[in-house]
Amino acid sequence: MKKELQQYHEQFARETGVIADIHAEDFIFQFLIEHEVFNSKKDAIKYYYFDGQNSARQIDDILYSKLYFERANSSVLEFAAGYGCITRHLLKIIPSQHLFCSDIHPEANQFLAETFDVKTIQSTTKPKDFQSNLKFDVVIAVSFFSHMPPTTWGEWLETLFSLVNPKGALVFTTQGMASRVHLGNPTIPESGIYFLAESEQKDLDVNYYGQTLVTIAYVVNQVISRLAGAGEFKIIQPAFWWEHQDLFVIRKF
Template sequence: MSRLQRAPVLRSRVGIFQLLPDNLWFLAHSNTMTVLPTSTSTLGQQLLREGRELLARGDREAAAQVLVRARDERDVVLAAHALIEANDLIGSFNNVMGLNCTISEQDDIFGFFRSHHSSRNPLRDYLADGWRTLSELMLLLEAVDQPLLRTPRVLEFASGHGRFTRHLVKALGPSRVVVSDVVPNAVEFSRSTFGVDGFLSTSVPESVQWPARYDLVFVLSLFSHLPSATWSRWLKVLYEAVAPGGLLVFSTHGIKAADFDHVTLDEDGYFFAASSESTAIDEQEYGTTFTSEAFVLARIAETVGADRLVHKAPVHFWNHQDAYVLRKP
């Protein structure tokens, strides 16, 4: 995941809060007024509890107003979001985007957005980021005359908890999408939530068992996290998962990213730090990596052959990560 500072998204708040002298607050919405103590719970927890009570009473309109406000509170944002989406309330992202907007509590990428100082609306930023990735992938594939919508079978490798998967499923349908990740609950979440096939990866590249070969293997921001011991090995193994005539697409932190983070590459054009947004993977196996174009081209040449590279696009994904496209004959 890129550490690029994203522009803030402004959002108006709805409703009225008033602090009372006796340490009570009231929430005015529609024709409902509720008085709750504030001594034992946060504002977000109070709003979440009120929203659940309104749902239980069948007052969907009032519940939607309260839960949209709760969604602005960082400590309950996902709980409020889940209630809005599950009950198809006014304000749901599903109604706007037309896809499954369920987000896992274990999603480290959402956690990145939620904790980042530049993200004023982490839900919108997270969902929009996946949509942006889809458009950038489609542009990349058009450049090599292999449109995404005509691709029979896609493997999204290092797929996480579906930040991008949900958008890929909307474009292709679940039957054409397979996911894989080293985190077990990430794979299970995508399988149960989006209806895709999925299998567990490993920390040892050569131990991965490919169930099939794929017309497109898409590896977003894995090589931007790999230590030198596994960088080339993963490239070799992932290329083996590509079907004849198919593509391997992967991204890296290149020179722009290195300059942005004030990183100095070594003489080979490589830098690794044992730190990342992931809380589920060992930092020595999955940190933060920066590579020059020369480093990447040399690894491609020695691993699968320089002639397999059919396209490269500097700062393509998120205007921050370089993209490389390899084709298998």
């Protein structure tokens, strides 16, 4: 079966034009390969490659068609990049010298650097501990805020926005109201944020990484209160990513 699975990796990597290497600890891949929604492991592997490709294409459209960044010159940080589900496809649209990645797992950063030849920055559990002397034209955080608790949600918003150059953009998604069905349709508190201390990533403290739902009003209020008028919303699109996560794009002045 292992040889058969490798053949599927090679097939779908070839069809999407990317590197087929998968790290043994790739939690997204492991989550998919074990998910009951797929009829076979082949279907799960196919989804891994084509969903990553679709995310990269959406990023391509946002950055270069909607926001008009210069493809050849704009620096991009993919935050919470994991083990390269999207990264391998981003390299087809962003020159490697302009693409940076950051993850909480040192093994992920090492894999990204060695396999995809991108520069990496070690992430941290607490936003106040995150250190980087670099700033970027674009910071992308797909499905990162969908896991942050109320204690660090706003602080991470500040931290990631501080990494953005003037005239640059922060692009991120959240689990919004369309995502409630995936968590059992819980009641959202008046604060606008619901946090469940559970995670598919067993090596992370669930007090810092769980399942988070937020209203659009919560995001707007956090931006207003924490970013102090330093930027403006360019895109707010409910249920855009995976047809349930909300998309937000904030342009820095």
